[in-house]
Structures are given as structure tokens and as C-alpha cells.
Amino acid sequence: MEQKHQLALAEGPLFDDPERYRRLIGRLIYLVMSRPDLAYVVHILSQFMQAQKVVHWDAALHVVRYLKKNLRQGILFRSDSALCLEGWCDSDWASCHITRRSLSGWFVLLGYSPISWKTKKQPTVSH
Structure with missing residues (x-):
């Protein structure tokens, strides 16, 4: 996601299935525990839970497409690292x-x- 995105200022029609959006964002919030690379984008998308627009849904689907292309990323606890x-x-x-x-x-x-x-x-x- 771009750093200077305009999702907060987005205009357009409201998304017609708010429960579906909330369910997807809830799953992404759960996934952030093992995928810290998603923390920023999930933080941004979760701000629109009350009044999500089609633009926000498209951004959430973009995250899902990113996940499908990068399946093997996540937190790895290495056994050879020092405990500091x-x-x-x-x-x-x-x-x-x-x-x-x-x-x-x-x-x-x-x-x-x-x-x-x-x-x-x-x-x-x-x-």
C-alpha cells in the first residue's frame, strides 16, 4: 500500500455488504499475528468498519491477492539466534x-x- 494513500478521503458508493467487509478485516487482523508485513494495511483498512466504500473493499481484496502470491512469508523463530x-x-x-x-x-x-x-x-x- 502506498504511504500517502487517499483511502480516508475516498468518495464513491458505499459497499453493499458491510458484514462481508467486517468478516474479511477480522480475518486479516487475526492473520497479522503471524504476518507483521500486513500490520500497516490492516490498521488502515480497519478504520473503515462503520462506513466502508467500494474503494475500501477493493483495497482489502488487493491484500488478499498479495497473500495468495506470498504464501511462504511469516514469522520464523530461528533456533540459531541469541536470546537477546x-x-x-x-x-x-x-x-x-x-x-x-x-x-x-x-x-x-x-x-x-x-x-x-x-x-x-x-x-x-x-x-
């Missing part, structure tokens, strides 16, 4: 185009394997 914890954190300034809120996130590795990560939209607005 390493953490990273980052934030950005006003990345949400609608609310102007900032995002912050963190990522923890055990050896060479990711074990925990989180992204959160901050409650304050940047001006």
Missing part, C-alpha cells in the same frame, strides 16, 4: 490526513524474530 531482546520505537507527525493525529509505534525482537509490535494513533491533534 531488542526494541525499536518511532513516531510521525500528523500522518492521518483527516484527523491530523500522529502515529507512534514499537517493535520488539527476540534474537532475529519479531515477537511484539504495536501502532497507535495519538489522542492529541497536531497543528
Whole structure:
């Protein structure tokens, strides 16, 4: 997914089967536990659970097509890595185009394997 996508500003018709969209996004949220490469796009798509449009459904189907082409990716816990914890954190300034809120996130590795990560939209607005 593009970094400066316009999904939040998308216009067009509403998707006619909201339950189907919610079910697909719920499955993608579950899949994020073993596929951290999906975390960003699932975070974005889950923001439209209340009023999803056809554009959002098309973006979710694009993720499914990506998954079909990349079946063997996921978290691998290597036996030869040292048992040391390493953490990273980052934030950005006003990345949400609608609310102007900032995002912050963190990522923890055990050896060479990711074990925990989180992204959160901050409650304050940047001006």
C-alpha cells in the first residue's frame, strides 16, 4: 500500500455488504499475528468498519491477492539466534490526513524474530 494513500478521503458508493467487509478485516487482523508485513494495511483498512466504500473493499481484496502470491512469508523463530531482546520505537507527525493525529509505534525482537509490535494513533491533534 502506498504511504500517502487517499483511502480516508475516498468518495464513491458505499459497499453493499458491510458484514462481508467486517468478516474479511477480522480475518486479516487475526492473520497479522503471524504476518507483521500486513500490520500497516490492516490498521488502515480497519478504520473503515462503520462506513466502508467500494474503494475500501477493493483495497482489502488487493491484500488478499498479495497473500495468495506470498504464501511462504511469516514469522520464523530461528533456533540459531541469541536470546537477546531488542526494541525499536518511532513516531510521525500528523500522518492521518483527516484527523491530523500522529502515529507512534514499537517493535520488539527476540534474537532475529519479531515477537511484539504495536501502532497507535495519538489522542492529541497536531497543528
